[in-house]
Amino acid sequence: MEALPRETTVDVLEKRLREDILAGHHPAGSMLPPERELADRFGVNRTTLKHAFGRLVHSGLLETRHGVGTRVRDFLRLGGADLLPMLVRHSPDWIGEIFEVRRSIGALIAERAAARATAAQIAELRALMTAVGDADGGEDVQLADAEVHRALARATGNRVYVLLTNTLFNAYLPVRAALVEPFLDARAAHDRLAPVVEAVAAGDEEAARVAAGAYLSATERIMLEGLAASRERRDGAQ
Numbered sequence: 001m002e003a004l005p006r007e008t009t010v011d012v013l014e015k016r017l018r019e020d021i022l023a024g025h026h027p028a029g030s031m032l033p034p035e036r037e038l039a040d041r042f043g044v045n046r047t048t049l050k051h052a053f054g055r056l057v058h059s060g061l062l063e064t065r066h067g068v069g070t071r072v073r074d075f076l077r078l079g080g081a082d083l084l085p086m087l088v089r090h091s092p093d094w095i096g097e098i099f100e101v102r103r104s105i106g107a108l109i110a111e112r113a114a115a116r117a118t119a120a121q122i123a124e125l126r127a128l129m130t131a132v133g134d135a136d137g138g139e140d141v142q143l144a145d146a147e148v149h150r151a152l153a154r155a156t157g158n159r160v161y162v163l164l165t166n167t168l169f170n171a172y173l174p175v176r177a178a179l180v181e182p183f184l185d186a187r188a189a190h191d192r193l194a195p196v197v198e199a200v201a202a203g204d205e206e207a208a209r210v211a212a213g214a215y216l217s218a219t220e221r222i223m224l225e226g227l228a229a230s231r232e233r234r235d236g237a238q
Contacts, residue, residue, distance in 0.1 A: 013042055013052040021061050021072055022090045028074035032062070035070075059086060081164075084171035092227065098171050099224070103216045105164055106149070110196050110212035113155035114205040121155040122201045129197050133190035141183035142176070148193060152200065181226035182219045192218060 020026055032038065039049045053070055056062040060079050064070045075083055088094045117125070128148045135141040146169055153165040172179060183189045196215050199208035 009044060009048050010051045010055070013044055013048060014055045016042070017052055017056060018059075018061060018086070019090065021056070022087070026072045028072055028076070030072050032070045032072065059083070081167040081171075084167065085173055088171055089174040092175055094171075095175065095224075095227065098168060099220045102168055103213065103220065105161070105168070106216045107209045107212045109149075109153050109156055109161050109165070110200060111205045111209040112158065112161070113152045114200045114203055114208035116157045117155040117200055117203075121151065125151050125155070125197045125200065129190060129194060132193065133186055135186050138180040138184040139177075141186045141189050142180055145183060145189055145193060148197065152196070155200065175227065178227045178230040179223040182222040 026032060033041075035046050035049055039046045042049070053062060053064060057064060060075055060083055061073055062070055063073050073079070084094065084098065088098070113121075125148065128144065128151055132141060132144040132148060135144045149165055149169075150162070153162040156162075182192070193215055195211040196208060199211045
């Protein structure tokens with residue numbers, strides 16, 4: 001078996017600093033203590049600290065200015081949706097807010113797809129639906145289901161919907177295994193999603209919007225129940 005990568009000192013330090021920032025120990029807009037002080041506090045050299053800072057700058061949590069220092073960035077005011085996977089890793093509470101966006105955007109995407117899908121796109125959607133029903137195992141069904149939603153976004157003809165769909169799926173990645181419950185039964189997953197695709201294929205915008213809303217609400221409930229059960233098992237094992 002391939003050996004799992006080990007955490008480096010930079011990895012550990014980045015994680016500690018990130019958790020401190022997201023937990024509010026270093027508020028938005030505040031300056032971090034001087035590098036020498038932080039290096040002494042964590043027992044690392046300044047080169048290691050600079051590498052960790054560089055990663056946090058890249059992720060949008062810090063900003064540095066030569067001769068001024070390192071400031072905590074106001075990511076809620078200045079950040080983008082690319083921060084969501086990191087925020088979900090820090091706190092699964094973000095999932096509820098992601099699901100709220102998922103419901104509204106997903107229903108709108110289905111409605112737009114019903115109005116704009118081409119014959120080729122409808123054929124693709126039906127082929128992808130077959131793949132959902134034929135998939136083996138929860139993870140494979142989950143991934144096949146995701147491809148249907150990506151195809152629905154493409155069928156709108158609006159590339160921003162495609163990027164938003166990708167962003168929401170990326171946000172699930174840190175807790176994806178705990179959200180697999182709706183996909184354990186491939187046939188049930190297929191039948192749950194099929195009304196959305198059929199309404200899109202029929203060009204019925206209202207039916208597509210309603211079907212998508214029902215699908216998204218049902219899967220959200222199942223996923224949140226699975227996530228809660230996963231937390232209970234984890235807490236019980238500690």
